[in-house]
Amino acid sequence: MAGTDQLSAVFSALADPTRRAIIAELAERDATVTELxxxxxxxxxxxxxxxKVLQRAALISRSRSGKWRASHLEAAPLREAADWIERYRRFWDSSLTRLDAHLAAMRTAGPAPDRTVDDPRGLA
Amino acid sequence: MAGTDQLSAVFSALADPTRRAIIAELAERDATVTELxxxxxxxxxxxxxxxKVLQRAALISRSRSGKWRASHLEAAPLREAADWIERYRRFWDSSLTRLDAHLAAMRTAGPAPDRTVDDPRGLA
DNA sequence: CCTTCACTTAACCTAGCGGTTAAGTGAAGG
DNA sequence: CCTTCACTTAACCGCTAGGTTAAGTGAAGG
Structure with a gap:
């Protein structure tokens, strides 16, 4: 799963199309394993x-009722995932492209660090 | 990587904390492999x-300049990922909880399907 | 009861991940 | 030239993922 942190678990769970389909289904209604x-x-x-993978990522909860086990979507962890990705919105949102370019210019501005062949990006 | 589709590749790439750190770094500035x-x-x-994983997911592009290879963030694929997750915002966004409850009630409404022991959710 | 139903767990498979060290490549530079 | 620098590729490792079939579990029901 790569990392064991929550965010890694969520992204890892979302990386499988079957699991995304299950989430989509559970967004409509709770469902049993047979139905899924x-x-x-x-x-x-x-x-x-x-x-089980979705449960480990806390993306679903499960309840038992007789011989049926229903799965229920618990989307809270999706918020963290969304928040993480949102931090980079300015990189694809065209309405923010101008601002991004400006900020990039700001970062590059200043004393204009020396750039040599050995240090092409002026980091020395 | 689970699926070979674009979305799976992106989520799979994001599932590793090291790769997320690399993305965070590249959001600040382009960087060489040594710097990263x-x-x-x-x-x-x-x-x-x-x-290479990030490149396969189209999350970065790479350029060569002499003996240095710089990586550059290409965040466009993040949009798809964000869009997918956004579809479930109503499940975690409290400001939409009331609406969600309403929609759920709408779905459950209607002829009030018969519910038996064999068919506890009235799907028959 | 014994069976059936709705699962879950076990055992097994192949394929891929993420790390390592060691060897290969290609541009720069004394 | 030959070396050094900045990587990349190759070979190998242990571990995990995702699929299968077969066996186990536990509640319902004739």
């Missing part, structure tokens, strides 16, 4: 393990 | 491969 398996063309054990 | 390696306490080959 039906449209997925993989075995129920496979789905069961995807659910 | 310095604060990371892993070997340069390891960083080199992280960069």
């Amino acid at each position: 398996t039906a449209p997925l063309s993989i075995s129920m054990p496979a789905v069961s393990r995807h659910l | 390696t310095a604060p990371l306490s892993i070997s340069m080959p390891a960083v080199s491969r992280h960069l």
Whole structure:
């Protein structure tokens, strides 16, 4: 899963299209494993393990009612993921491109550091 | 990487904290492999491969200038990732919770489907 | 009860990740 | 030239992911 931190777990969970499909489904309504398996063309054990991954990332909760186990979307962790990505919005949002260019210019401004062949970016 | 689609590649790339750190660094300024390696306490080959992953996800571009290879953040793919997550904002954004509850009620409304022990969620 | 249903767990597979060290490449420079 | 610098590629490692089939679990029900 790469890191063991929350954010890594969430991004890792989202990296699988099957799990994204499960999330999309659970956004509509809670569902049992059988219901989730039906449209997925993989075995129920496979789905069961995807659910475990989503649960470890705290993206779903599960409840038992008789022989059925329903999965319920818990989207709170998505907020952290969204927040992380949002920090870079200025890099793709065209309405902020001008500002970004300005800020980049600000960063590059100042004493105009010496740039040599050995130090092409003036970091020395 | 789970899927080979663009979105999976991006989320997969973001799932590693080292790669997120690299992105954070490149958001400040373009950087060479050596510069990126310095604060990371892993070997340069390891960083080199992280960069390849980021490049496959189209999150960075690379240019050559003499013996230096600079990496440059290309955040466009982050937009897709952000857009995907945004679809679920109503599940965590409290200002939308009331609306969400309303929509859920709408979905559940109607002929009030029969619910039996065999069909606890009235899907039959 | 014994079976069926709805799962979960186990065992196994192949493929890929992330790290290492060591060897290869290609431009710069004394 | 030959070396050094800044990487990249190769070979190898242990670990995890995602799939399978088969066996286990536990509540419902004739």
